[in-house]
Amino acid sequence: MxxxxxxxxxxxxxxxxxxxxxxxxxxxxxxxxxxxxxxxxxxxxxxxxxxxxxxxxxxxxxxxxxxxxxGVMQIVAVTDPLTVGFRRQAMVGVNVEGDVEKIAEALTAMSEVEYVVMTAGSFDILAEVVCEDDDHLLDVINKRIRALPGVRSTESFVYLKLKKQTYMWGTR
Amino acid sequence: MxxxxxxxxxxxxxxxxxxxxxxxxxxxxxxxxxxxxxxxxxxxxxxxxxxxxxxxxxxxxxxxxxxxxxGVMQIVAVTDPLTVGFRRQAMVGVNVEGDVEKIAEALTAMSEVEYVVMTAGSFDILAEVVCEDDDHLLDVINKRIRALPGVRSTESFVYLKLKKQTYMWGTR
DNA sequence: ACTGAGACCTGCGGATTTCGCAGCCTCGAT
DNA sequence: ATCGAGGCTGCGAAATCCGCAGGTCTCAGT
The missing domain is CATH 1.10.10.10 (Winged helix-like DNA-binding domain superfamily/Winged helix DNA-binding domain)
Structure with a gap:
């Protein structure tokens, strides 16, 4: 058949x-x-x-x-934390001097960091952080990320509104 | 009980x-x-x-x-497209003059764009694009995104390696 | 105060799905 | 040629999903 x-x-x-x-x-x-x-x-x-x-x-x-x-895929529930409520989210661009991989590992270890990717361009790493509120966000960025030895500088983009989030790359 | x-x-x-x-x-x-x-x-x-x-x-x-x-949540399989193979991925920061919402809608409509978020900071919008290869990526960024009326400028960060991807904000 | 609508929960069979296992086949290595 | 590993199928038994019939509670309207 x-x-x-x-x-x-x-x-x-x-x-x-x-x-x-x-x-x-x-x-x-x-x-x-x-x-x-x-x-x-x-x-x-x-x-x-x-x-x-x-x-x-x-x-x-x-x-x-x-x-x-x-570990090729995972089956999970995904939400927009902003929709679910009471959270502050941001993308943080990081510039590194020295071992980029090491800094990436350190970011990966933080529970507030949901997403870490090494990139080419004016940032070495992009990291997405999910926080309780502004104080928490400030704390993570200033006290924890900037404090890592080897982090030269960071730039933050606070999320205002999530417009799209799909996982359909296969179906085109 | x-x-x-x-x-x-x-x-x-x-x-x-x-x-x-x-x-x-x-x-x-x-x-x-x-x-x-x-x-x-x-x-x-x-x-x-x-x-x-x-x-x-x-x-x-x-x-x-x-x-x-x-639409509060979706249950789906998620993968790293880079791991799955044969794809080029990038985060694109977009600066807009005029109606940011309108540009965000236009990006949302593109099938290559998986993720769109409006932000505060030196970009108005961050968009994640998933492409077949370099040519495709170049095409999407230069011909389609930059061509949108109202897009003042863009900056691209090509993904080299995904280090972390979780959906565990609830469990902390 | 009474009543009806709506939202949400529980309990319960029947249909469906998941699960584990034995057997078969193909490919590659000894 | 034989053996072992990897992968698929088929098949019961067990577990899960699903729809539906109540029951409770709250709220709004009469």
Whole structure:
């Protein structure tokens, strides 16, 4: 019936050992399709996903579990903290002298920091911080981030309103 | 048994009609607790959540459905596009003359833009874009974003490496 | 004060989904 | 040629999801 699908799938699986770079696990088209399904609805049943991607329920379950174990994806509830209320949020651009990686690690360790990315451009690192209120935000930025040895300067962008937040890169 | 929990819950529910601001739905402590559970694991069974927050399975189900319908939260799979492979990502700071809201809407309409937030600081808007490759990224920034009437200037920060990405603001 | 509407919760079967496991197949290595 | 690992399927049993029928409480209107 859909033997061609099976054929192409096994062809892709065959070279799944060849990984594109360092430790990044290779993802074949079927896993991508599964992720797309879960980007639309994180609670979609395995059987429905299987039907969509041409796999049995059990196979989908095994793949999803592996993707979660490998840390390739996570299935979570996401909200806009500002909508949920009583919080102050900001993006902080950081300039570093010396080991950028080390500063990034330090930021990652802070519970108020939700998002850390190393960038090219006039900032070395962008970090998103979520705080209780203005005092808390001020404290995190001035006392904790600026205090890190190696941080040359920071610039803050306080969030006023979140306009868009999606996870649909796969479905285009 | 846990009558005090019930008492405090109904006390919070009583004034749930008084909403803090415009259309933002009020969230009581129980809904917050439910969201926290789902931030840890988006597929956690309703019964388990109910046990954790002191509600029946059916009640949790109804609340979760309402939170989803209201758009307060979404349950989705999230990944790092860079890890998944073959993509270029960047944060773009935008300066606007005139109606900031209008430009934000235009950015929101672009499928390559995953994240749009209006900010205070030296940028009016921060937008995160996810692209196929460098050419695509260049195209989106130069041809589409800069071309919007009202965009005074932009500055781009190309992502090199995502270090942290969590959704655990509730659990601190 | 009474009443009806609305919001929210619980309890309960039936349908659906999840889960674990045994078996099969393919590929690559010994 | 044989063996082991990885991956898929099929299948019951257990757990979960789902819809619905009440019950309680609050609030607004008569």
């Amino acid at each position: 859909h033997s061609e699908v099976v054929a192409s799938r096994s062809a892709e699986q065959r070279d799944s050992s060849r990984e594109p770079r360092n430790g990044t696990p290779h993802l074949d088209a079927v896993s991508l399709a599964i992720i797309e399904q879960l980007q639309e609805d994180g609670r979609r049943p395995y059987a429905a996903i299987g039907k969509a991607v041409g796999l049995s329920e059990a196979a989908v379950r095994q793949r999803v579990q592996k993707l979660l174990d490998q | 846990h009558s005090e929990v019930v008492a405090s819950r109904s006390a919070e529910q009583r004034d749930s009609s008084r909403e803090p601001r415009n259309g933002t739905p009020h969230l009581d402590a129980v809904s917050l607790a439910i969201i926290e559970q789902l931030q840890e694991d988006g597929r956690r069974p309703y019964a388990a959540i109910g046990k954790a927050v002191g509600l029946s399975e059916a009640a949790v189900r109804q609340r979760v459905q309402k939170l989803l319908d209201q």
